[in-house]
Amino acid sequence: MIPADLFPPRIQLANTPTPLQKMERLSRQAGVKIFFKRDDFTGSELSGNKIRKLEYLLADAVAKGADTVITCGGAQSNHCRATALAAVRAGLASLLILRTGDPANPPQLSGNILLDCLAGSEIVWITPEQYRAREEIFEREAQRLRSEGRKPFIIPEGGSTALGAWGYVAEMEELVADLKRLDGDDVKPTTVVCATGSGGTTAGLAIGARLSGAAIRVLGVNVCDDREYFVAIIDAICRQFNQTWLPGESAEIPAYDIVDGYVGRGYAQSQPEELAAIRDLVRLEGVVLDPVYTGKAYFGMMAELAKNPKIFGERIVFIHTGGLFGLFPIADQFADIV
Numbered sequence: 001m002i003p004a005d006l007f008p009p010r011i012q013l014a015n016t017p018t019p020l021q022k023m024e025r026l027s028r029q030a031g032v033k034i035f036f037k038r039d040d041f042t043g044s045e046l047s048g049n050k051i052r053k054l055e056y057l058l059a060d061a062v063a064k065g066a067d068t069v070i071t072c073g074g075a076q077s078n079h080c081r082a083t084a085l086a087a088v089r090a091g092l093a094s095l096l097i098l099r100t101g102d103p104a105n106p107p108q109l110s111g112n113i114l115l116d117c118l119a120g121s122e123i124v125w126i127t128p129e130q131y132r133a134r135e136e137i138f139e140r141e142a143q144r145l146r147s148e149g150r151k152p153f154i155i156p157e158g159g160s161t162a163l164g165a166w167g168y169v170a171e172m173e174e175l176v177a178d179l180k181r182l183d184g185d186d187v188k189p190t191t192v193v194c195a196t197g198s199g200g201t202t203a204g205l206a207i208g209a210r211l212s213g214a215a216i217r218v219l220g221v222n223v224c225d226d227r228e229y230f231v232a233i234i235d236a237i238c239r240q241f242n243q244t245w246l247p248g249e250s251a252e253i254p255a256y257d258i259v260d261g262y263v264g265r266g267y268a269q270s271q272p273e274e275l276a277a278i279r280d281l282v283r284l285e286g287v288v289l290d291p292v293y294t295g296k297a298y299f300g301m302m303a304e305l306a307k308n309p310k311i312f313g314e315r316i317v318f319i320h321t322g323g324l325f326g327l328f329p330i331a332d333q334f335a336d337i338v
């Protein structure tokens with residue numbers, strides 16, 4: 001148990017604890033026990049993994065007297081949509097810096113973008129090239145808001161900061177309690193698999209696993225960039241976390257790994273076999289994944305299991321981190337396979 005007084009202040013946004021469900025048919029097919037932790041059930045419009053991080057990040061924004069949160073992501077960012085809606089609940093305005101090929105002709109109002117607009121977010125469209133210098137754009141927009149007398153609060157990409165990682169430290173505590181209900185106090189060795197998009201979820205899970213002391217291995221499947229890129233990001237989050245909340249353990253980075261090789265065509269670009277895996281899981285278990293994160297991570301996990309069913313040990317928990325709204329803008333890509 002992590003001492004309750006170590007947790008930073010949070011505002012409650014997520015419906016937790018989320019269920020841990022055994023995928024019976026999938027487990028039989030794969031020859032290994034596979035459970036899904038249903039973080040897609042953290043809410044409806046405000047669903048997925050990002051809310052867990054936002055509980056801590058928005059508490060900080062409110063405590064600092066902010067009136068507007070600024071964040072960034074891809075055009076169909078789940079994180080931006082969750083931030084826009086969560087900001088409303090916290091009584092804040094939001095400004096979203098969204099990446100698109102042609103900012104003069106932004107994508108149509110669908111999926112997460114529709115929800116961003118319904119929530120009344122101000123949207124600033126930028127090119128992928130400008131996105132690489134997003135820190136400068138954050139500063140420019142923050143300055144503009146300040147000059148209008150407002151108080152901005154910046155949430156970096158994906159909410160993947162040491163503070164945001166608390167959301168997944170808390171989730172790991174929840175998961176250990178789930179596993180104890182199955183196993184008793186001695187939790188059996190378990191591999192936790194999640195999608196890695198900006199690193200905060202993987203970092204929080206890894207820190208939480210170490211603090212729990214349970215035999216839990218954390219693996220992220222990267223959906224963009226590569227293993228080296230994410231190890232640098234996740235280690236930096238863990239280091240910052242240790243310095244801030246676990247000062248005696250500053251040097252100790254928790255164990256985790258990144259399973260590289262499943263980025264496919266690139267971030268938010270799907271291959272037919274990934275879409276077929278999403279379809280097949282819906283037909284097998286009635287569970288719907290998203291194409292950008294969970295679908296890719298699941299596809300990678302199943303591809304590794306097809307090579308060696310015991311590669312992840314006897315029991316796997318796949319974290320379903322949500323993202324459903326990202327499915328609808330690419331509906332036409334499913335036309336030939338449904």
Ligand SMILES: Cc1ncc(COP(=O)(O)O)c(C=O)c1O
Pocket residue numbers: 048049077078079158160195196197198199200201202290293294321322323
């Ligand atoms: C649905 C979904 N799953 C997983 C992730 C990855 O989480 P993280 O950004 O913390 O690596 C994201 C966001 O990037 C997401 O939107």
